[in-house]
Amino acid sequence: MTTSTGTPSLHADSPLAREQAGLDACVHCGFCLQACPTYLALEDESDSPRGRIVLMRALLDGSLPASDPDLRQHIDQCLGCRACETACPSGVPYGHLLEATRATMRGGHAPTFASRILLAVFAHRPLMRFAMAMARLLAATPIPTLLLKLPGRLGFGMAMLASTDFPLERAKYVAHGSGENGSAALLLGCVMEGLFTETNRATERVLRRNDYSMIAAPSQGCCGALHAHAGELGAARRLAKRNIAAFEKSGAQYIVTNSAGCGAMMKEYGHLFSGDAEWSQRASDVASRVRDVSELLAAAGPRSGGVIPFAVAYDAPCHLQHAQRITEAPLTVLRAIPGIELVPLDESDQCCGSAGIYNLLEPETSDAVLERKLDRIEASGAALVATGNPGCLMQIGGGLLRADMRARAVHPVDLLDASYAAD
Amino acid sequence: MTEPAATSVAEELRAIVGDRFVLERDAVLLAYQSDGLPGYHKRPSLAVFPGSRDETIEVVRLLATTGTSFVPRGAGTGLSGGALADDVVLLGLHRLKAVLDVDIARMRATVEPGVVNAALNKRLARHGVFYAPDPSSEAACTIGGNVAENAGGPHCLKYGVTLNHILAATVLLPDGEVMEIGDRDGGMAGYDLLGAFIGSEGCFGVALDITVRLTRRPAAVRTALADFAHVADATRATSAIIASGVVPAALEFMDNGTIRVVEESIFAAGYPIDAAAILLIEVDGSEESSDAEMEVVRSLCMESGARTVRVATNEAERMRLWQGRKKAFGAMGRLAPNLVVQDAVIPRTQLTDILAQIHAIGDSHGLTVCNVFHAGDGNLHPNISYDAGDPDQVERVHDAMSAIMQACITAGGSITGEHGVGLDKLPYMTKLFDEPTLAAMCDLRNAFDPDHRSNPGKVVPVHSCREWLAAPAARAPARRATDAR
Numbered sequence: 001m002t003t004s005t006g007t008p009s010l011h012a013d014s015p016l017a018r019e020q021a022g023l024d025a026c027v028h029c030g031f032c033l034q035a036c037p038t039y040l041a042l043e044d045e046s047d048s049p050r051g052r053i054v055l056m057r058a059l060l061d062g063s064l065p066a067s068d069p070d071l072r073q074h075i076d077q078c079l080g081c082r083a084c085e086t087a088c089p090s091g092v093p094y095g096h097l098l099e100a101t102r103a104t105m106r107g108g109h110a111p112t113f114a115s116r117i118l119l120a121v122f123a124h125r126p127l128m129r130f131a132m133a134m135a136r137l138l139a140a141t142p143i144p145t146l147l148l149k150l151p152g153r154l155g156f157g158m159a160m161l162a163s164t165d166f167p168l169e170r171a172k173y174v175a176h177g178s179g180e181n182g183s184a185a186l187l188l189g190c191v192m193e194g195l196f197t198e199t200n201r202a203t204e205r206v207l208r209r210n211d212y213s214m215i216a217a218p219s220q221g222c223c224g225a226l227h228a229h230a231g232e233l234g235a236a237r238r239l240a241k242r243n244i245a246a247f248e249k250s251g252a253q254y255i256v257t258n259s260a261g262c263g264a265m266m267k268e269y270g271h272l273f274s275g276d277a278e279w280s281q282r283a284s285d286v287a288s289r290v291r292d293v294s295e296l297l298a299a300a301g302p303r304s305g306g307v308i309p310f311a312v313a314y315d316a317p318c319h320l321q322h323a324q325r326i327t328e329a330p331l332t333v334l335r336a337i338p339g340i341e342l343v344p345l346d347e348s349d350q351c352c353g354s355a356g357i358y359n360l361l362e363p364e365t366s367d368a369v370l371e372r373k374l375d376r377i378e379a380s381g382a383a384l385v386a387t388g389n390p391g392c393l394m395q396i397g398g399g400l401l402r403a404d405m406r407a408r409a410v411h412p413v414d415l416l417d418a419s420y421a422a423d
Numbered sequence: 424m425t426e427p428a429a430t431s432v433a434e435e436l437r438a439i440v441g442d443r444f445v446l447e448r449d450a451v452l453l454a455y456q457s458d459g460l461p462g463y464h465k466r467p468s469l470a471v472f473p474g475s476r477d478e479t480i481e482v483v484r485l486l487a488t489t490g491t492s493f494v495p496r497g498a499g500t501g502l503s504g505g506a507l508a509d510d511v512v513l514l515g516l517h518r519l520k521a522v523l524d525v526d527i528a529r530m531r532a533t534v535e536p537g538v539v540n541a542a543l544n545k546r547l548a549r550h551g552v553f554y555a556p557d558p559s560s561e562a563a564c565t566i567g568g569n570v571a572e573n574a575g576g577p578h579c580l581k582y583g584v585t586l587n588h589i590l591a592a593t594v595l596l597p598d599g600e601v602m603e604i605g606d607r608d609g610g611m612a613g614y615d616l617l618g619a620f621i622g623s624e625g626c627f628g629v630a631l632d633i634t635v636r637l638t639r640r641p642a643a644v645r646t647a648l649a650d651f652a653h654v655a656d657a658t659r660a661t662s663a664i665i666a667s668g669v670v671p672a673a674l675e676f677m678d679n680g681t682i683r684v685v686e687e688s689i690f691a692a693g694y695p696i697d698a699a700a701i702l703l704i705e706v707d708g709s710e711e712s713s714d715a716e717m718e719v720v721r722s723l724c725m726e727s728g729a730r731t732v733r734v735a736t737n738e739a740e741r742m743r744l745w746q747g748r749k750k751a752f753g754a755m756g757r758l759a760p761n762l763v764v765q766d767a768v769i770p771r772t773q774l775t776d777i778l779a780q781i782h783a784i785g786d787s788h789g790l791t792v793c794n795v796f797h798a799g800d801g802n803l804h805p806n807i808s809y810d811a812g813d814p815d816q817v818e819r820v821h822d823a824m825s826a827i828m829q830a831c832i833t834a835g836g837s838i839t840g841e842h843g844v845g846l847d848k849l850p851y852m853t854k855l856f857d858e859p860t861l862a863a864m865c866d867l868r869n870a871f872d873p874d875h876r877s878n879p880g881k882v883v884p885v886h887s888c889r890e891w892l893a894a895p896a897a898r899a900p901a902r903r904a905t906d907a908r
C-alpha cells in the first residue's frame with residue numbers, strides 16, 4: 001500500500017497534514033467522478049476528485065514534490081466547486097483538502113503573479129472600491145457591449161461587465177415590515193456592493209418586507225473566500241478577523257449574504273480558525289449566525305407580490321448547493337413569485353465554470369464547462385436564469401451575451417424585489 | 424517501460440488519439456494505479472484514451488502489431504483489481520460515451536462502452552423504460568465494465584443480472600479483428616459467444632458497443648423498511664418471503680454497523696440505528712398486485728419478529744431509502760482509512776449460519792465485519808474497515824477474509840457473486856476449481872485471445888495457463904497436473 005497512512009510524511013506540519021483524516025476518508029469508490037465538471041470536460045481522472053486526492057496523498061507522503069508540474073496543473077484546474085462533496089458517501093471534506101493542498105504547495109502564496117495581484121486588490125478596501133468604481137463607470141458606457149465579442153479574456157471581461165445590467169425594470173417602492181422575524185446585517189461583499197449595488201439594496205428591501213429588521217455592520221470587508229481557495233490561508237484569516245469583529249459589534253441576530261461564495265466562506269470561519277485558542281470560538285459563533293438570503297426568505301414565507309411573467313430556470317451556485325447544502329430555499333423563493341414558470345434545467349447542480357477567479361486563470365477549462373451550461377440553458381427554453389452568486393451571474397450572463405442567446409441571468413432576490421415593486 | 428521501443432509506441436498512439444490522451448509520466452499515472460479496491464497499486468507502462476470507435480480499433484491494431492499487452496478500463500469502480508495494468512498499457516474506454524441508438528419499439532438501446540449506467544437510465548427515463556441491472560455503483564460504473572463483470576445489483580433478484588439484459592455486442596478482439604456477437608433482435612443460433620463474453624473481465628477483448636434490452640417501468644412500486652432486533656429474525660424473514668412465492672424486485676440486508684455509517688453520511692436514509700439488522704424490500708407490478716404482495720411481505724416480517732415495517736409513502740422517501748443502501752460501501756470510509764469489500768455467494772438456506780460464522784471470524788481476529796448484501800439471492804458482501812498502515816491489522820484482515828471465503832466455499836457457495844475474480848481472487852480459484860476446469864477456461868480464453876495480451880494475468884491463475892501455453896506438446900499432462908500452486 002502506498003496510501004499516506006503510516007508513511008513518514010515530508011510535510012508533517014503542513015496544512016495538508018492537518019487534514020489527514022479527510023484524505024483517509026476517501027475509499028476510491030469513484031462515485032464523485034460523474035459529479036465533477038472538470039472530469040466531464042477533460043476526461044482524465046487526474047482532473048477528478050478521486051484522482052486529485054491521489055495526487056494530494058502523493059504530495060503529503062513525499063512521493064511527489066510540491067514543484068511537480070503535473071501536480072500543479074491538476075490541482076490548479078480544480079474549480080473548487082465541491083460538487084464532489086455532495087456525491088461522496090464517505091464524507092470527504094474535499095473543499096478543505098483543496099485549500100490545504102494549495103497552501104502546502106505554495107507555502108501560502110497564490111499560484112500566479114496575476115492571481116496574487118488580484119487577491120491583493122480584494123484584500124485592500126480602498127483599492128477594491130477604486131477598482132469597482134472604475135468597473136461601474138465602464139459598465140455604464142456602451143463600451144462593454146461593443147467589445148464583448150472580442151476574443152480572449154478581454155472580450156469575456158467586457159461581456160461579464162455588460163451582463164451586470166439588470167434586464168427588468170427597477171421600479172421604486174418602500175418596503176415596510178414588522179421586523180418581528182429578527183435582525184439581520186448584510187455582508188455587502190466586494191463584487192456585490194461593487195457591481196451589483198442595486199441587488200444589495202433589493203436584498204435589504206425584500207428582507208424588510210419579510211419582517212426582518214436590517215442593521216448595518218460598517219467596518220466589514222472582503223470575506224476572504226478567494227484567498228482561502230487559492231491557498232492564501234494567512235490572508236484569509238486576516239480578512240476573516242476583521243469581519244468577525246465587525247459583525248460581533250453589529251449585534252445582529254443573523255448575518256445575511258446574497259453571494260453564495262461569501263456565505264459558504266463565512267459559515268466555515270470556525271474551521272479556518274480551528275486550533276486557534278483566541279479566535280476559534282468567536283469564529284464559530286459568527287459562523288453559526290450566517291444565513292443565505294434565500295434561507296431567511298424561505299423561513300418567512302416569503303410574502304407574495306405582483307406578477308412577473310417569465311419562464312425562469314434556477315441554476316444552483318455550487319457554493320450554495322454543495323458547500324452550504326441549500327437546495328430548496330431558492331426554489332421556495334422563486335415559487336412564491338406569481339407569474340413565474342419554473343422550467344427544469346438539466347444539470348442545474350453543475351458548476352458554470354466561474355469558480356471565483358478561475359475563469360480568469362484557467363480560461364480553457366472554464367469555457368469548456370460554461371459551454372455545457374449554455375447548451376442546457378438553451379434546451380430549457382428559459383428567458384431568465386436565476387442564480388444567487390455574483391461570479392455565476394457574470395459567468396452565465398457574459399456567456400449568454402457572447403453566444404447571442406436570448407436568456408439573461410438574474411439574482412433570485414431581484415426577481416422577488418421586482419415582484420414587490422409590481423404589487 | 425523506458426526502452427526506446429515503448430516510446431515509439433507512445434508516439435504512434437499520440438498520433439492516433441492526440442497528445443493529451445497518452446499518459447506516460449509517473450504523476451499523471453498515479454490516478455490509474457487502483458480501481459475501486461484501493462488495496463492494490465499497479466503502474467501501467469502508459470495509458471491511452473481513445474475518443475472514438477475508430478481510434479479504439481486503430482489503437483488495438485497498433486498494440487497487436489507490436490505485441491503489446493493491454494488492460495481495458497471503464498470507470499475503475501471494479502472491486503477485484505480487474506482494471507489494473509501491471510507495467511502494460513492501460514486502455515481507458517471512458518471517453519466512448521455516446522448512446523448510439525434508443526429503439527423503444529424494439530425495446531433495445533445500443534451504447535458505447537463508456538456510457539455510465541445511471542446516465543443511460545437518465546436518458547431512458549422519459550420513455551418509461553429502463554435498463555434493469557443496477558449495481559450500487561450505477562452512478563459511476565460503465566456499461567462496458569458491467570458487461571465485463573456481469574454486474575448484478577439489488578434489483579437482479581427479480582430482473583436478472585447483466586447477462587439477462589444484453590442482446591448483442593461488437594467486440595474488438597485483441598488481434599484487432601472486429602466481431603459481432605449475439606443478435607440485436609434477440610434471436611439465437613449457434614454457440615453462445617455472447618454468453619461467454621459477458622463476465623470475461625476484459626480477458627476476451629474490448630466491447631466496442633453493446634445492445635441492451637430495455638424493460639418497461641412497472642406501474643407501481645412499493646418499498647418497505649423492516650426493522651429487526653436480531654439478525655436471525657431478519658434472515659428468517661428473508662427465507663419466509665422467498666418461500667412464500669412472492670418474488671420481490673429487491674431484498675437487501677444491512678446490519679447494525681452498516682446502518683450506522685450510512686446514517687452518519689449525507690445519504691442518511693432514516694434507518695433505525697438501534698436495529699440489529701434491517702431489510703429493504705421492494706415489490707413491483709400493478710397497483711393491486713404490489714399492494715397485495717407488500718401485505719404478504721409485511722405480515723411475514725412481523726411473524727419473523729420485525730419490530731416495525733415501514734412502507735415508503737412517496738417517491739422521495741423511496742429514493743432516500745435506496746440511496747442509503749446504494750452508498751453504503753462508500754460510507755464505510757468514515758470508519759477507517761481502508762476498506763475491503765468481499766463478494767461471495769452462498770445457498771440462501773445457509774444465511775443465518777454463515778452470518779454467525781462471519782461474526783465469529785471477525786471476533787477471533789479482533790475485527791469488526793459489516794454486512795450489507797443482496798439477501799434475496801444469497802450474495803454476501805462482508806466489509807472490513809482497517810488501517811493499511813498497520814501491518815498487524817493488514818495480516819489479520821487478510822486471514823479473516825480467507826477464513827470467510829473458506830466458510831462460504833465449504834457451505835457450497837462461490838467466491839464471487841458480481842465483482843469478478845480479477846487480481847484479488849486469483850488465489851481462491853484453485854480452491855474452487857480443479858485443474859481440468861481451469862484448463863478448460865484457458866481453452867476458452869485462447870479462442871478469443873490466444874496470446875493472452877488482453878488483461879494478462881487476471882481471472883485464471885497464470886500458472887494454469889502458462890504451462891498450457893509454454894508446452895503445447897505437453898498439454899495433456901499439464902491438464903492433469905495436481906500441483907495446485
Ligand SMILES: Cc1cc2nc3c(=O)[nH]c(=O)nc-3n(C[C@H](O)[C@H](O)[C@H](O)COP(=O)(O)OP(=O)(O)OC[C@H]3O[C@@H](n4cnc5c(N)ncnc54)[C@H](O)[C@@H]3O)c2cc1C
Pocket residue numbers: 028029030458459494495496497498499500501502505506516536537557558559560563564565566567568569570571572573574575576577624625626628629630631752753841842878
Ligand atoms: C461502492 C461500490 C459498489 C459496487 N456495487 C456493485 C454492485 O452492486 N454490483 C456489482 O456487480 N458490482 C458492484 N461494484 C463493482 C463495480 O462497480 C462493477 O464491477 C462494475 O461493473 C465495474 O464497472 P467499471 O466501468 O468501473 O469497470 P472497471 O473497474 O474499469 O473494469 C472492470 C473490468 O472490466 C473490464 N472492462 C471494462 N470496460 C471494458 C470494455 N469496454 N470491454 C472489455 N472489458 C472491459 C476491465 O478490464 C476490468 O477487468 C461496486 C463497486 C463499488 C466501488
Ligand code: SF4
Pocket residue numbers: 025026027028029030031032033049050053084087088089090091092753756
Ligand atoms: S466519492 Fe468520496 S470516497 Fe469515493 S472516490 Fe470520491 S472522494 Fe473518494
Ligand code: SF4
Pocket residue numbers: 035036037038039047048049052077078079080081082083084085094
Ligand atoms: S471541487 Fe469541483 S472541480 Fe474540483 S474536484 Fe470537486 S467536483 Fe471536481
